Amino acid sequence: MSDRKSDLPGGRFVRWLNQDQDVLERQMIAAQNREPDSDEEMEEAWRRERFLEDQKEEEVVASRLEALNERKVPVIGRVVYMLGCMLICIAMIMLLLYTVTTLPGFGGEIDPAQNEVPRRYIEQGLQETGALNIVTGMILDYRAFDTLGESTVLFAAAMVVLFLLRLDPESNRYSTLAASIREEPYADTFYEPKNDSILQHTAKILTPVAFLLGIYVVLNGHLTPGGGFSGGAIVGAGLVLHVTAFGFEDIRRFFTYRTYQRTVVTALLTYAFSKTYSFYTGANGIESIIPLGMPGAILSGGLILLLNICVGFIVTCTVYVLYAVFRKGDV
Amino acid sequence: MQIVRFVFGAVFLIIGLLSCIVGVIGVFKFKYAANRMHAAAINDTLGISLCMLGLSVLAPDIASALKMILVIIFFWISAPVASHLLCRLEVETNEEREQYMELHVIEGTEADADKNTAGAPEMEEKVEEAENETADGQKMTAEASDTQIASMDNMVKGETA
Amino acid sequence: MMADAYQVLCTGAMGILAVLMVVCLIRCAIGPRVSDRIMAVNMVSTLTIIMVGIMTVYLKEGYLADVALVYAVLSFLAVIVLCKVYTGIYRERRHAETVSALKEEQEGTACR
Structure with a gap:
């Protein structure tokens, strides 16, 4: 039984609890037995040992998962589980359909949505925000604080994915593992066809087109439908296209983890500061020095253009980073 | 003038839709994936370019007409590459490929x-x-x-x- | 008169396209190989682009043409990424099979 316990992932803790073996004992013995030739070599050995330990732990977890998947469940239990699932699904669908039937009709005159707020947006939105596209005027002027929250949520999501999946090459514990994940036979992209010259020549033509299209959508956010979120997604798609054609080594020339951090943080701070200014002037009744411009021109709508660009940067970086992390475990 | 424009656009659009129908029928007629790709390519090149030409004649303003022409050019560049990659996938992953085609392997590739x-x-x-x-x-x-x-x-x- | 003609043309074309799309989805569902499925998805996105173009004419809104362009970029991207990923998966699986077969062979010779 004790063997079984020590095989578990928490085995070290259990051993320490039972005082079978000191956690650090093995490492200390290993360190004593070893002639300290040089610091580097020792460090390398430690790392390798840790790497092997990690691998063993992973194997144990994988075998347990396999056993869990292969365990025999009685037929009745399976049937009950299936029926329960179906029941819950049908109940959810019924509940949602019932809710839909009680909703007010679309565009009716006595809807709760038809109050003074949208009337004000429609009637005075153009004068107050200077944006032809009323939706952009709403999300980046009247409700800009909400959009800042959205961008921050996006940033936080990307950050959490990075925390969970990224192996920092500079950290002590994972350095070997991180290096090995990026090197040849362990890399996720190792088996993929690379250097397809047809695809590369096409990507050379099409990536700038995708970038241009995305930038156009971002810059025209206050005139036509679109804006920071959709335009950023298109530019991110262009980056993904480039990566697919040329590989991750090529894109590391201009886009690394550091670039991501700096770009996104700068964009978020710019957004926050510029909006702080407009909130301050708006709340205190001070005349803003930013002109609204002629509606319909590209330089109009006050701060909306700047905010759109910031959101575009954030979305671009996040789209690309999520793709890279899920494909490769690194940026 | 309006009628001439409408007829022109409608004829192009209808021919394009017909070629789309031909492509979709071909996807069901052929028996092997690489042959089906041929039918799908009709849809990707001839179908979309005729439809977009017709629609650009009918388009409300000149900018959207130009964008539709750009869609055609984009497809002319991208569709062959997509077909190439699909074909590569098919040739590489199909283990019974000898029964569908003859392979001439070039040395050193x-x-x-x-x-x-x-x-x-x-x-x-x-x-x-x-x-x-x-x-x-x-x-x-x-x-x-x-x-x-x-x-x-x-x-x-x-x-x- | 003209508006009626436009409406008939656009609705008819969209109906045909909807039927074609459903047929393509059937191919995607039954397609025996992965490449069939990817191809069917590609065809669906092509038909969608035509549909967006028809919407541009029908609603007389120029900005919908942008959507068609964006859709073209994204459909191309989807096809190439899926192709690469599936080729990689197939090669990895085949490599693992070869390795295990070789290991078995080596063990067999060692026993003898």
Whole structure:
């Protein structure tokens, strides 16, 4: 039984609890037995040992998962589980359909949505925000604080994915593992066809087109439908296209983890500061020095253009980073 | 003038839709994936370009008409590449490909290496290399890649000499 | 008169396209190989682009043409990424099979 316990992932803790073996004992013995030739070599050995330990732990977890998947469940239990699932699904669908039937009709005159707020947006939105596209005027002027929250949520999501999946090459514990994940036979992209010259020549033509299209959508956010979120997604798609054609080594020339951090943080701070200014002037009744411009021109709508660009940067970086992390475990 | 424009656009659009229908029928008629790709390509090139030409004639303003022409150009560039990659996937992953097509393997290409490794000694070396790497960490990779580079250099020299 | 003609043309074309799309989805569902499925998805996105173009004419809104362009970029991207990923998965699986077969062989010779 004790063997079984020590095989578990928490085995070290259990051993320490039972005082079978000191956690650090093995490492200390290993360190004593070893002639300290040089610091580097020792460090390398430690790392390798840790790497092997990690691998063993992973194997144990994988075998347990396999056993869990292969365990025999009685037929009745399976049937009950299936029926329960179906029941819950049908109940959810019924509940949602019932809710839909009680909703007010679309565009009716006595809807709760038809109050003074949208009337004000429609009637005075153009004068107050200077944006032809009323939706952009709403999300980046009247409700800009909400959009800042959205961008921050996006940033936080990307950050959490990075925390969970990224192996920092500079950290002590994972350095070997991180290096090995990026090197040849362990890399996720190792088996993929690379250097397809047809695809590369096409990507050379099409990536700038995708970038241009995305930038156009971002810059025209206050005139036509679109804006920071959709335009950023298109530019991110262009980056993904480039990566697919040329590989991750090529894109590391201009886009690394550091670039991501700096770009996104700068964009978020710019957004926050510029909006702080407009909130301050708006709340205190001070005349803003930013002109609204002629509606319909590209330089109009006050701060909306700047905010759109910031959101575009954030979305671009996040789209690309999520793709890279899920494909490769690194940026 | 309006009627002429409408008729022009409508004719193009209807011919385009007909070729789309032909493509979709072909996807069901052919028996093998690489043949079906031929039918799908009709849809991707002829169908969309005729439809978009018709629609650009009918378009409300000149900018959207130009954008539709841009869609055609984009498809002319991208659809063949997508077909190429699909075909590559099909040829590579289909294990019964000999019964559908004749393969002429050119020496020294990737497909050649694949063919050799199907049951064979070179693969063994690669496998051993991979296993050594797991055991010995990173140093082996560097050495292996060095030897690979060296052999490639030799090949290049041999060709030029 | 003209508006009626436009409406008939656009609705008819969109109906045909909807039927074609459903047929393509059937191919995607039954397609025996992965490449069939990817191809069917590609065809669906092509038909969608035509549909967006028809919407541009029908609603007389120029900005919908942008959507068609964006859709073209994204459909191309989807096809190439899926192709690469599936080729990689197939090769990895085949490599693993070869390795295990070789290991078995080696064990067999060792026993003898």
